[in-house]
Amino acid sequence: MSSHVEYRRYRRDESCTEEGCRAREYYVEDGKKFCRRGHEQFGFTQVEQGEDEWNTEGKKSRSKKEKKERAETVLSGSEAKELYLQCYQLILWKQCHWLVTSRGLPEELQVVVKDLWELRTRVIHISRDDRSGYGSGTGTMMFSSQSEGETTDTDATTRRGHGSRRRRKGLGTEELLPTLIETLGLCYLGILLLKMPLGLGDIYKWATQDGIPYNRAIKEVPRDMRSKLPAHYHSALEIRAPLRGSALHDSVLELIEFYNSEFAMSFPSLNAPLLIFRYLRDLCLPVEIYAAVRRLATLLEIDFSYPAQRRKSYRFNAYPEIQLASLVVIATKLAHPFDNIARAPESYSDPSAVRIDWASWTKATATNEPQKGFKRGDEIMVTDTDVWNMNAEKLDDYLDWYQNTWIDDREQKFPGQILQLFPLDDISPRPVEEDTETERQVARLKAVQRSLICQSPHTIDENEDVEGIRRAGELYKRFRTEDELPGPARLFFQLAASKAGITLRMLVKYVFRLEVKLENLRLGERRREAAKSD
Structure with missing residues (x-):
């Protein structure tokens, strides 16, 4: 055997055909294959290689696979509920931050609402240790199919009040989880504890006019967090109908019942003197009404x-x-x-x-200026039949509101080429015209006072007829x-x-x-x- 024989190693799944031979290398000579010990390997056929195929042995070729988008992990059980509470807490913090920065309320409001929220979640954390609670992670969230806007005087939950301990023992603890409308109620209770002259009507106006985060509160949550929420928790942070003032009043009442029954906590009365004066100013009434x-x-x-x-x-x-x-x-x-x-x-x-003079009062309080665009808060009330009667200003206002409110930052399923045909410019949200409204109220009040x-x-004298x-x-x-x-x-x-x-x-x-x-x-x-x- 020549010393110039080129030995090659067997592949992992091959070996010498001779029984008991442990040779790991082979060579090819005169079209035949032999192991290193000289045993001829039967079933071997040598194929002549072309010039382009020279020295191709040992190379690996892999078929290219399409890159699959990694599916977001959706949490379940107690982890999903914990994430829901974190998202809820973030929305509540942003609402308090808006009240402090945009409406000028004192920073103590954030501390008070934080304490109320801590008490609210304390019952939830206690319930996790309960066998009938959601500690096992097998329950489902019991949110009503109706939103808080669709009910008459009820919230988005099954409307069993927080106040009765006896009833809560027989209920699944899923019902103890807070709902979206309670964020507004917690903010109001903080205002009530600080004795500020603000009412639920103010909270309702700010929520319906897209001032305080509520209509699309889920957008305030980062995408990485909300993508891991199960569908029923995600929908719990959405609205499916406009907010009703009666639902907001009822939600506050239930929260007060809850804090009283669980922690023997009482709330102060309204700041009636200042609230009455606010009503007199806004309704353009004489001060004698107080x-x-x-x-x-x-x-x-x-x-x-x-x-x-x-x-x-x-x-x-x-x-x-x-x-x-x-x-x-x-x-x-x-x-x-x-x-x-x-x-x-x-x-x-x-x-x-x-x-x-009610004729002068009506003239002063009525809005005589023609409304070209939408009044703040009316966009959500638009129906499909209203589109046909919209002018250019209303149509622009509605599309801007829809873009700011409902179009989110999720990856679109449409091809990018189609979306590029309809680019969307960034639109800053419309500010709440509080200062201008106050000036108009003062002007109306002065006009009514002059009239x-x-x-x-x-x-009446003693002898005078009093019948007339x-x-x-x-x-x-x-x-x-x-x-x-x-x-x-x-x-x-x-x-x-x-x-x-x-x-x-x-x-x-x-x-x-x-x-x-x-x-x-x-x-x-x-x-x-x-x-x-x-």
Whole structure:
């Protein structure tokens, strides 16, 4: 055998065909294959290689595979719930940050809301150790198919209140997880604890006008976090209908019940003096209405505080801000009725010594400027049939709002070439015109004050016939439904309802019930006087 023989190693799956031979190398000679020990390997055929195929042995070739997009890991069980709480906490922090930076509220609000949130989550963390709780990670989130905007006076949950411990023991602890509308409620409770003259109507306005993060709060969460949320948690941070003021009022009431039942925590009453003055300013009313509102609250034993536990007997008495708005309406109707009947005051100190000229009031408070674009907060109410009646300004406003609100930063499934045909420019969100609105309110108030009608008092003598003299409060007319409201009264009720964050129908109902209660008090007083005279 020549010393110039070129030995090659067997592949891993090959060996010498001779039994017992452990040779690891072979060589080829005269078209035959031999192992290093000289055993001929049968079944071997030598193929002549071309020039281009020379020295190609040992090379590896791999087929190119298409790169698959790595699927995002969706968490489940307790990890998903923990991530949901983290996303929720981030949204709550951004809401408080907006209130402090954009609305000028004190920084203590963030500390107070943080403490409320810590108490809210304490019950959730305790429930994790419960066998019936969500510590096993096998439960499913029990969010209602209706959003908080679709319910009448309920939240997006199954609407079983937080307050009853006995009921909660039989419920799955999934219901203890907070819902999106509770973020607004927690912010309001922080405002209430700091005794600031802000109401739920302000929170409702900021949320519906895309000021405070709410309508698309899920966009405030980083994409890496929300991509790992399961579908039911992701949808819990979305809205499927516009926010309703009644749902917001009910959510705050349930939170107060929760803190009272779990931690024996009580909340202060509203800052009624400053809130009443705000209503007088926004509704362009004389300052004399303030004393009448306080007197009515004393007669009806209303202290403008939330009840610790909601009961059926409370009915409409559980919402202090709605009570305050209703008393302002009643006091205005007593001193400045909407009819044309002449009523003489007893003295110049009588609240009816000045009378509102409702024609001038309507002219001052009505918006006479033509609205070319959309009013803030009306975009979400648009339906498919409204598109046909939109002008150019409204269409631009709606598309800008849609881009800012609903188009997110997720990777699009459409090909890039198609998306390049319709590029979208960056649009800065519309600021809340709070300063301009305040200036307009002051201008309206001054216009109404200039149009007030002074009435001379009429003192009744002993021999004078009193049947033809009408006083303030006489011939008082109650409105049971909104259809009964005359022109100026309807506009006044609508403006008052918007300040409280409720509908016109709800305010009319509340006002009517308080009027009936006042009438019952008056009849009871007459019976007692009649009994004494007998």
